[in-house]
Each structure stands twice: as C-alpha cells, then as structure tokens.
Amino acid sequence: MRFDVVTLFPELVSSAANHGVTGKAIERGIVGLSLWNPRDYTHDIHKTVDDRPYGGGPGMVMKYQPLHEAVTRAKQDGLGTAKVVYLSPQGRPITQSLLSEASQLSQLILIAGRYEGIDERFVQLDCDEEWSLGDYVISGGELAALVVIDGVTRLLPGVLGDAESAKQDSHVDGLLDCPHYTRPEQLEGISVPDVLMSGNHAEISRWRMKQSLGRTWQRRPDLLIKKQLSAEQESLLRQFKNEVEVK
Numbered sequence: 462m463r464f465d466v467v468t469l470f471p472e473l474v475s476s477a478a479n480h481g482v483t484g485k486a487i488e489r490g491i492v493g494l495s496l497w498n499p500r501d502y503t504h505d506i507h508k509t510v511d512d513r514p515y516g517g518g519p520g521m522v523m524k525y526q527p528l529h530e531a532v533t534r535a536k537q538d539g540l541g542t543a544k545v546v547y548l549s550p551q552g553r554p555i556t557q558s559l560l561s562e563a564s565q566l567s568q569l570i571l572i573a574g575r576y577e578g579i580d581e582r583f584v585q586l587d588c589d590e591e592w593s594l595g596d597y598v599i600s601g602g603e604l605a606a607l608v609v610i611d612g613v614t615r616l617l618p619g620v621l622g623d624a625e626s627a628k629q630d631s632h633v634d635g636l637l638d639c640p641h642y643t644r645p646e647q648l649e650g651i652s653v654p655d656v657l658m659s660g661n662h663a664e665i666s667r668w669r670m671k672q673s674l675g676r677t678w679q680r681r682p683d684l685l686i687k688k689q690l691s692a693e694q695e696s697l698l699r700q701f702k703n704e705v706e707v708k
Contacts, residue, residue, distance in 0.1 A: 462566065462617060463493040465535040465543070466606045467528060468573040469510065471496035473603050483611050486620045494610070497535050499527035511576050520577025528572065528583050535570050543568035545588045547579070548602035548609070552591030555609065559592070563609070564616040571609060573602030635688040637681060639672035670694065675701030 466474050478494055479487060486492045500508040504526075511521040536543050544566055546552075553559065563569055572579070572588065584591065594605045614620055642653045656668045674697055677684050690698065 462491075462564070462613070463495065463540055463568045464610050464613075465495045465497060465539065465568065465570040466573060466603070466610075467497045467499060467531045467535065467570065468601075468603055468606070469498060469500065469575055470573075470601070470603055471498050474573075474606060477607050478610060481611075482620060483614045486614050486617065489619075491617055491619055492610075492614050495535065495538065497531040499523070499531050502527045502530035502534070514577060518577075522577055523574060523579040523583075525580040525583045528579060529587055532570060532572070532587050539568040539570075541567055543570050544590070545570045545572065546609075547572040547574065547584055547588040547591045548593070548605040549574060549578070549584075549591045550593050550596070550598050552593035555592050555594055555605075555612070557612075560609070560612040561616060563613045569609075569613070571602070571606040573606050575601045635684055636673045637677045637684070639669040639676065667697065671697040671701050674698040675705070678702070679705075 468474055474496055475494070478484065483492070487494055499510045503509055509524070510527050511523050514520070514522045532545055544563075546569065548571060592605070592609070594608060599605070642657060646653050646658070654668065656664050659665070670693075674685075674690075674694055678698060678701070
C-alpha cells in the first residue's frame with residue numbers, strides 16, 4: 462500500500478513515520494510513503510500557498526491551485542485508483558472500522574491542512590472524503606495523517622510480528638481491550654490474576670472477554686449500546702457487574 466501526504470511540513474511527517482511499526486513497514490517495502498509540498502507547485506516568486514479569506518475574518522486560507530497540482534502529481538505517480546482524504550474537524554470520525562476499510566486501498570492521499578482552512582472548492586472538486594481525529598482542533602493535519610498511517614499500516618499483512626496482535630486490539634470487535642500483565646507476578650501488592658497462569662486457554666479466553674466487556678461498560682458504555690452481544694457475552698457482563706458490586 463502507498464500513502465501520499467500533501468503537507469507544508471514534509472520533514473515533520475517523514476521524521477515521525479520512519480520509526481516504530483511504520484518505519485519497519487516502509488523499510489521492508491510493505492508500504493510506501495511519498496510527501497508533496499504545495500509550495501513546490503506554486504507559480505509566483507514568493508511560493509504563495511495562502512491568501513486572505515473572502516468575507517473577511519481572522520487567519521489565512523490555503524489556495525486551491527497548489528493543493529490541486531500536488532494531488533494531481535501524487536495520482537500520476539501512484540498505483541492506480543487513489544482515495545483523497547482531507548483531514549479536518551468537520552470530517553467523519555476516524556474509527557477502527559474506518560482504518561480497516563482504508564487498509565484495503567492501494568493508495569491513500571492525505572491532505573494536511575494548515576492556517577484557517579483550505580479553499581472549499583478543493584474539498585468539493587478534489588477530495589473524496591473528510592476524516593477527523595475528534596471533536597477538537599489542532600494546528601495542522603500532519604499529526605492526523607500520522608495517526609491514519611500508523612493505524613492502517615499495522616493492519617496490513619506481514620507488518621506485525623504476530624498477525625493476531627491487531628485482531629485483539631481495542632475497538633476491533635467494538636469493545637475495549639482486556640487488561641494485560643507480564644512479570645513479575647507480584648508488584649506493589651497487586652498479583653497477576655490466577656487464571657492467566659492456569660494454562661487453561663478456554664478459561665483465559667472467557668476471562669479476557671469478561672474483562673473486555675466490563676471495561677467497556679465502565680469506561681465507554683456508549684460502545685455497548687451499538688453492539689449486539691451474544692448470550693455468552695451477556696452472561697459474562699452480568700458476572701463482571703456482580704463482582705464489582707461485591708467489591
């Protein structure tokens with residue numbers, strides 16, 4: 462899979478993307494990363510990428526033409542059909558299911574805006590979708606682009622050492638992840654749950670599901686409203702709730 466990021470700060474994206482899981486995937490050729498600076502597609506001596514907004518008001522607005530030419534070049538350099546996504550506070554919330562959908566693409570072009578925003582005509586004419594990290598505003602789309610790249614990359618075959626790792630993450634099945642423990646067995650008076658050292662894989666699986674359901678109920682009950690629980694899951698959640706009441 463190939464990622465393209467249209468950004469005024471390509472060094473910011475490249476320096477972060479070349480570490481960790483994403484960096485290894487790039488090194489191994491599982492994903493590609495290309496960066497496109499709109500300033501390279503301006504036609505004036507000052508390399509102007511922004512201008513004052515029509516109607517007045519604070520801030521500056523990124524111009525259509527440099528963005529359009531950068532996206533056009535990214536498509537020409539790409540692998541075929543590309544999806545163009547503008548990262549903005551007005552967009553579709555980025556969820557695990559959205560990242561899973563994106564992992565099926567061959568090329569994803571991410572637009573990292575800056576300033577007060579970008580010309581709305583670019584959004585209408587050049588972008589397929591808008592995606593948002595959440596209901597808040599940050600200074601630019603570069604961090605959002607890195608989140609998307611990392612989140613999608615770890616879902617691609619061959620990226621993680623154990624393919625099951627991504628399947629057990631929070632939100633993959635609509636629930637939060639269960640607690641995890643490692644050595645030592647005792648730490649500050651807190652012990653690793655006995656079931657995790659029992660060797661009984663069926664009971665371990667049931668415990669993990671119960672904890673996942675319980676943690677979701679405690680921390681993100683809104684997720685449970687959206688999820689259809691099986692009879693076994695409903696039973697495990699009741700057990701968790703009873704145990705909490707006893708404590």
